[in-house]
Amino acid sequence: MKAVVCRNGALEVQDVPQPEPGPGNVLLRVLRAGICGSDLHARTHCDATAAVVEEVGYDHFMRSSDSVVMGHEFVGEVVSYGPRCRRRWKPGTRLCALPIIKHGGEVEMVGLSEQAPGAYAEYVEVSEDLAIPVPDGVTDDDAALVEPLAVAHHAVRRSGVGKRDVAVVIGCGPIGLSVILLLKAAGVKTVVAGDYSEKRRELARACGADAVVDPATESPYTAVKQQKRYFTRAGDLFDEAFKALHLLQTIPGMPWRQVVRFADDNGLTPTGPVIFECVGLPGVIDSILTAAPFRSRVTVVGVCMEPDVFRPVMAINKEIDLRFVFGYNPDEFAEVVHLVSKRKVDPSVLVTGTVGLDGAVAAFDALGGAERHAKVLIDPASPVRDLT
Incomplete structure (x- = not known):
């Protein structure tokens, strides 16, 4: 079969052996495969990531000297089954699947x-137990986006964001846009998005962001008016605390529950927005910690594969919560299929281009610029080589 092979940072369409499905696995003919931001990073920074991932117990992450068929966001149709399968679906049934598989007992x-070629190819092998049929009415394009939407769903859940919180999304690439979609699906009333790209700011509006800013000219933390004022300077915080304490002293005998509520309402216990870092480049975390209001909650969704530095004392002084997320749970993946099929999440706006296998290099280059495209899909049956 034909596949896009990555080796030493170069992408090339090659003839490679078609997978033979192993025990418990299914062979799919690829209909669509999404190009992920982590693929862009892995192309050039995989060695540093492989060294770290090996420390946490997985020693088969791609290295630059490997010949790797990337592509972990995909939809395909059933071709054949390996041994010990339940053969749950007829040939031709469309499936999307978690990009995890067992080979010889190894995950x-x-x-x-x-060790596990992906979907930048005509065929891909997946685990039968981790595959989900695509409901009627869900397009191939939308089905290919279930995987990144599941990442966003997991990030929103892990962040602990509430419907009345202000959510700030930094970076409006495919993952940032997916986070916006899932925040609105979760009922979050106020979502602010920030990106330097005008095109991606337009996409953020289309995904439901309530306020969209260019960080070069406006702070995303002041883009919406809040009932409670955010604190960005220690002096302001201390001033409000002294005012609140003074007021408390003028109301002797107040029950402690009312004291807590009163202190919260008067600035003694300020909280900031819930921030989602969706860029994944060095320096972004520190820039967020520097600009974020006191007691913000920061969830890091972007995958930075290079060493990075931030100043813990900045987060300490502001009492900022910093949380990292990875992937998603199988139930979250399945729930996203349901959300898309019921049109509670419409990811179609994310797709800005489709190419064939021969167009993968042009697509990677275009996505590296970030000015015109968000999510580009690969259709192995398409002859398209270039993005317009």
């Missing part, structure tokens, strides 16, 4: 390991 990351 592998599909599309991010030489």
Whole structure:
């Protein structure tokens, strides 16, 4: 079969052996495969990531010297089954699947390991137990986006954001846009998005962001008016605390529950927005910690594969919560299929281009610029080479 192979940072369409499905696995003919931001990073920074991932117990993450077929966001149709399968679906049934598979008892990351070729190819092998049929009415394009939407769903859940919180999304690439979609699906009333790209700011509006800013000219933390004022300077915080304490002293005998509520309402216990870092480049975390209001909650969704530095004392002084997320749970993946099929999440706006296998290099280059495109899909049956 034909596949896009990555080796030493170069992408090339090659003839490679078609997978033979192993025990418990299914062979799919690929209909669509999404190009993920982590694929862009892995192309050039996989060695540093592989060294870290090996420390946490997985030693097959792609390295630059490997020949890897990437692609972990995909939808395909059933071709054949391996041994010991339940053969739950007829040939031709469309499936999307978690990009995790077992080979010889070893768990592998599909599309991010030489041991588990991904979906930038005509065929891909998946686990039958981790596959989900695509409901009627869900397009191939939308089905291919279930995986990144599941990442966003997991990030929103892990963040602990409430419907009345202000959510700030930094970076409006595919993952940032997906986070916006899932925040609105979760009922969050106020979502602010920030990106330097005008095109991606337009996409953020289309995804439901309530306020969209260019960080070069406006702070996303002051883009919406709040009932409670955010604190960005220690002096302001202390001033409000002294005012609140003074007021408390003028009301002797107040029950402690009312004291807590009164202190919260008067600035003694300020909280900031819930921030989602969706860029994944060095320096972004520190820039967020520097600009974020006191007691913000920061969830890091972007995958930075290079060493990075931030100043803990900045987060300490502001009492900022910093949380990192990875992937998603199987139930979250299945729930996203349901959300898309019921049109509670419409990811179609994310897709800005489709190419064939021969267009993968042009697509990677275009996505590296970030000015015109968000999510580009690969259709192995398409002859398209270039993005317009």
